[in-house]
Amino acid sequence: MTSEALARALNTNPVVVRRLMGGLREHGYVHSEKGHGGGWTLSCQLDQVTLRDIYEALDAPRLFAIGNRSEETECLVEEAVNHAMSSVLADVKAQFLACFGQITLAALHADFHQRLAARHGPTTLCK
Amino acid sequence: MTSEALARALNTNPVVVRRLMGGLREHGYVHSEKGHGGGWTLSCQLDQVTLRDIYEALDAPRLFAIGNRSEETECLVEEAVNHAMSSVLADVKAQFLACFGQITLAALHADFHQRLAARHGPTTLCK
DNA sequence: CACTCTAGCAACACATGAAGTTACATGAGA
DNA sequence: TCTCATGTAACTTCATGTGTTGCTAGAGTG
Structure with missing residues (x-):
């Protein structure tokens, strides 16, 4: 899922989403990928x-x-x-x-x- | 004690003190008097x-x-x-x-x- | 009665921090 | 090489709490 799609769902801005998700990524709860087909994926139980x-x-x-x-x-x-x-x-x-x-x-x-x-x-x- | 003296002790403004004390007065914890020799007095145990x-x-x-x-x-x-x-x-x-x-x-x-x-x-x- | 000292109050100004936005760089596919 | 995505810094906007000003009203003093 892209930051853009998440932002729409959350009624906010993609950059805000990236800021928040950045914290989750550092702890390994999610994973992000750049480029075509990139976005966020869940990486925890x-x-x-x-x-x-x-x-x-x-x-x-x-x-x-x-x-x-x-x-x-x-x-x-x-x-x-x-x-x-x-x-x-x-x-x-x-x-x-x-x-x-x-x-x-x-x-x-x-x-x-x-x-x-x-x-x-x-x-x-x-x- | 006057709002002015309290404000000095609290490093703030007399009006701020009055705003706060107003709430306490409504509940009878303090009493206030206007005019000469006025100010705030404690009125609770x-x-x-x-x-x-x-x-x-x-x-x-x-x-x-x-x-x-x-x-x-x-x-x-x-x-x-x-x-x-x-x-x-x-x-x-x-x-x-x-x-x-x-x-x-x-x-x-x-x-x-x-x-x-x-x-x-x-x-x-x-x- | 005029003066001074006090609280009461509304309206405005300022400071702080969170949230949103813009702009640009970087990396990865097509 | 073009497009699509994240990464990030810098800036703007907004909400909220705090501080400030200006004025009113009441109470004692001379």
Whole structure:
């Protein structure tokens, strides 16, 4: 599948697709080929890869929209708050990764097929 | 304490302080007075208010930097991914609130004083 | 009554970061 | 050699949170 086709399906731009897929390629989850007949191919077992793997392959983008204003501070009040905050966010992030680590692509694949079967009417694929 | 003094201590702007404190006032955690000698006063028991209360009084700002691109979609793949994602984020947010709900302002207050005692040299307050 | 000091608030400006776009280079078939 | 694909850098756009200005209203002071 080409970046162009993926971009159309995802309602985005081929370059954005390449940027994202680049991370997945570095981890061996997909493979890309240039030139005629090129594009992206899957190169992993769906039951061996989790959302956590994907998240990390995508360079673990920032998870929280909140956080400490600064790590280094002179202010002892800020220090106390930062300490409490950091500790909570670290715990919560760990739980997040654990959850994502439980969800395999195979599970999503199965869920998709269930939804497809449940849908009435003609079964047109996403775009 | 005036918004102006708080803003100096927090390295920000009086208007920003008022915006934030407004949320706390609505929940009765602080009280404000206009005019000469006015400003902000605490009006709650520190051991009765948690970070969760503060977070919610501040209108529960967006917690995650990631999330579904859109809630409504035609695409069954996106639907499956959204479902998995939403479920994880909801669980994780619940844990976040639970943690924040355990941390009272009194605890932060105590932590601050411990840091103050532990600090060598003269004890100058934050600004 | 005039003056000053304070919060309240709306409207605007700025900063940051994510997402999208353009342009060009590189490699692989036809 | 032409076309089709990825790779990548640089730039633009957009969304969101933060900061700023300007004004109103209320409360004490002289």
